[in-house]
Amino acid sequence: MPSSSENIPKSLNGWASTGKGKQLENLELPLKTFQDDDVDMRITHCGICGSDIHTIDSGWGPTNYPCVVGHEITGVCTAVGKNVTHIKVGDRIGVGAQSGSCGECDDCKSGHENTCSSGKATFTYNSKWPTGEEAYGGYADKWRGHSRFVFKIPENMSNEIAATFFCAGVTTYAPLKRYGVTKGSKVGVIGIGGLGHFAVQWAKAMGAEVVALSHSDKKREDAAKLGCSDYVVTSNKDEMKQHNSTLTHIICTAYSSHFDWPANLNLLKTNGTFILVGLPEAPLAGIPAGLLAVRQITLCGSIIGSPSDIQEMLEFADKTGVKPWIQKYPMSEVNKAIEDFREGKPRYRFVLEN
Ligand SMILES: NC(=O)c1ccc[n+]([C@@H]2O[C@H](COP(=O)([O-])OP(=O)(O)OC[C@H]3O[C@@H](n4cnc5c(N)ncnc54)[C@H](OP(=O)(O)O)[C@@H]3O)[C@@H](O)[C@H]2O)c1
Ligand SMILES: [Zn+2]
Ligand SMILES: [Zn+2]
The missing domain is CATH 3.40.50.720 (NAD(P)-binding Rossmann-like Domain)
Structure with missing residues (x-):
């Protein structure tokens, strides 16, 4: 059980894709079972990545609907499991396209979790947790997942700016x-x-x-x-x-x-x-x-980046001033944002805001 809150939520409200060609719908969906390595996040922002669109469209193969996409997620930590040491309640945190890996294959052991070769990696959406529960992404109010893939946002970076670093x-x-x-x-x-x-x-x-x-x-x-x-x-x-x-x-x-x-x-x-x-x-x-x-x-x-790549990138961005150009949409206007994305309008990343 989490160390810091008794009222652990059981569900999220997310903008779910329910089939190719359909508008996203706001649905209540189950959060995974809270485990000792997990972190809960109140989502403040989520970027819109081209991969979200491929997945909504079942473009890479059949998507497991209902699917809440979004893997450039930032927010505030609301609970941590008892094994979590690097994040505490109240921290501003982010997660990208990967939320879990086997931890045992050669890639994971050598710090290349992004290429986890066991077939047991968990991606942030359209993917399963080791418990068999469905992983839901960031077009939502809450996110829960393994702390290994959760990062503290640098102090001088806002959540809306930080979001898109986690995938793009x-x-x-x-x-x-x-x-x-x-x-x-x-x-x-x-x-x-x-x-x-x-x-x-x-x-x-x-x-x-x-x-x-x-x-x-x-x-x-x-x-x-x-x-x-x-x-x-x-x-x-x-x-x-x-x-x-x-x-x-x-x-x-x-x-x-x-x-x-x-x-x-x-x-x-x-x-x-x-x-x-x-x-x-x-x-x-x-x-x-x-x-x-x-x-x-x-x-x-090349596929996303490992946790150590993400950490190193955040430090490199801090040193060099690399920063995304973003345009914000309220989370509730996600369908309009997707329509604009499909028309090639982003200059250069849309970020949804709760
Ligand atoms: N490998 C990975 O780990 C990984 C991670 C994230 C995303 N991705 C993939 O990377 C791709 C790009 O994602 P993104 O989020 O950067 O998408 P994006 O913002 O839509 O950028 C894609 C760019 O492609 C260009 N483009 C070329 N031909 C086009 C055409 N006929 N119509 C419209 N645009 C055209 C456009 O740039 P110009 O206007 O300059 O031509 C457009 O801005 C997607 O396939 C996504 O799934 C891969
Ligand atoms: Zn992406
Ligand atoms: Zn692995």
Whole structure:
């Protein structure tokens, strides 16, 4: 039982998706059983991630409805289990896309819980706790989960700003660091959205020169403000060609199934790295093997970040001033926010507020 409150709630009120194509509905749903490692949170904010939309739409496979999405969650701690030492009631806290892992596989033991290979990881929504209970995300009033994946928000960061670091922030920070982006690197960022606008800022803060690769001309000024030295409209073949063999890294946050692999891979220098974080709903097609070979390109994927990546990212953001550009919607207007998200309106992350 929790050490600090006798009235432990049994349910949450969440904006649940009940089927593809339907508006989210406010439903009362059960919270998991409170265990000694758990933390309860009164949710103040939750960012809207592209993954929420894929899941609402059953885009990656059937979603287990009713599903409360949202995995950029911040709030205030209202209860802690007796094993929890790093968080206390009243702390401002956050949780991202992962809420649990097996703790026993090679990945977990080496601090790479985000790639937990046991098949027993718990993601923040559309996933199960080890008890078999359903995990519900942040489009809600409350969240309960294992404290291992819960972080204290730095003192000089507000909850509304902190929220989006927990998915968009770490998903872009972790691979840019892993693949050695540094002074002298030249990084192309495909898709200037929630993930992309973080990627631009991280790469710049790591010392790199950054080029925005966008599907329209609409974000040119913003890209410059975010730190890009150049802006390329990806459908303009001549403009793309001018940048051939100039980039050391590309991070791709776009998720359209129609992707011009040859034109994009041609932008890389020999031994360049193409990091895919965007997750299209169809298998990748049209990747030219010859080009990969001749340029010796590393083509890789990356999934969110580990707890230590999240901690390190928060410290790096504090040092360098990297900060999301957000637009807030009241939680009750979540359906309007999703409609606007689908129309490509975020500049650059929508954050729901309770
Ligand atoms: N790997 C992971 O761990 C992980 C974590 C979080 C999210 N994701 C995935 O990453 C992807 C991006 O998520 P996000 O939250 O950053 O989404 P987002 O805010 O919608 O950004 C995606 C960007 O893609 C670009 N885009 C390219 N072609 C487009 C088109 N035809 N129509 C509209 N936009 C187009 C847009 O940027 P431009 O206007 O500049 O082209 C858009 O801003 C999603 O697939 C999501 O599931 C993966
Ligand atoms: Zn996400
Ligand atoms: Zn594991």
